[in-house]
Amino acid sequence: MPVDLYKSSNHRCIAFNDLVRGEDGVQANQFLILNGEHSALIDPGGALLYTPVSLAVGRYVPLKSLSWILASHQDPDVIGSADRWLMYTGATIACSKLWGRFVPHSVPHYVDTGGKDRYLLIPDEGCDIPMGSSVIKALPAHFLHSVGNFQFYDPLSKILFTGDLGASMVDEFSPVDAADFDQHIPTMLGFHRRYMASNRACVVWADMVKDLDIEMIVPQHGRPMRGKAVARFIDWIRQLECGTDLMTGPGRFREGLRLVADNAPKIPRAQVGSVAPKANPFEGVGH
Secondary structure (H helix, E strand, C coil): CCEEEEECCCEEEEEECCCCCCCCCCCCCEEEEEECCEEEEECCCCHHHHHHHHHHHHCCCCHHHCCEEECCCCCHHHHCCHHHHHHHCCCEEEEEHHHCCCHHHHCCCCCCCCHHHHEEEECCCCEEEEECCEEEEEEECCCCCCCCCEEEEECCCCEEEEECCCCCCCCCCCCECHHHHHHHHHHHHHHHHHHCCCHHHHHHHHHHHCCCCCCEEEECCCCCEECCHHHHHHHHHHCCCCHHHHEEECCEECCCCCCCCCCCCCCCHHHHHHCCCECCCCCCCCC
16 A cells, blocks of 8 residues: 655655565565656566556556656666666666666667666766756665665655665564664664675765754665654664674674664674674575
8 A cells, every 4th residue: 555755735755565465575665756747766676566566656647757767776676677667658767877787688679768868877976866846866875785876865855765774674664763763673683784785884874864854764675764763773874783894704704793772782893803603694684
């Protein structure tokens, strides 16, 4: 069932969170932003989702009139249906410049989709994407988890669409408030430890967004976070050990030191070497 994240007389943000059937694939959220006659679909998904997403979007805007497809990164659950969106809509795909020659690999050679004119290749530092009377800001979030990774900030609704950052492995879409945040951490922890590249990337992101006016963080998977939970999440990510921080050898990872709550006592970094490695604390986590 569609969920209105924001609605005013000329601007609307809609989430589709329940279009993946049963165990067919990982739960994924898709987002539609409307501003007057302009529209943007964020992370529309792969072939598995094209039909249900296109039917859902078509209730709000004629497909031929869709303005933008915004891809946070290159994963199949983000942009694997690029061929159909290019074929059946007039939308331009906005993605990292790193993926401009990879995304077309999902488009059959016999499909005439307009070539380079159908792509906006976003530079590493990001850009403003025109959206009617406003813009959507493409903010760099590289290595969280993709090497060419962007998040999309809507300054009218003050929603930051974060892609995989903030993802939780739950089939639920109720917003997380500050009072619920500590209980929410275990649903995010394993995914972030494995899929996010390093704490350095987390710190760079946290520094970028800490002063941004954010009412809600909405990831591609699981539950959004709102109100004071936004600041709690930014602080948690800033301190998260993940990815290469946890590698001890080929196929071997140690447990992170920040286990559950972001307000738990910190263990000095000097003690890292004393933590016994485990074979793989990420088994069964993620896609």
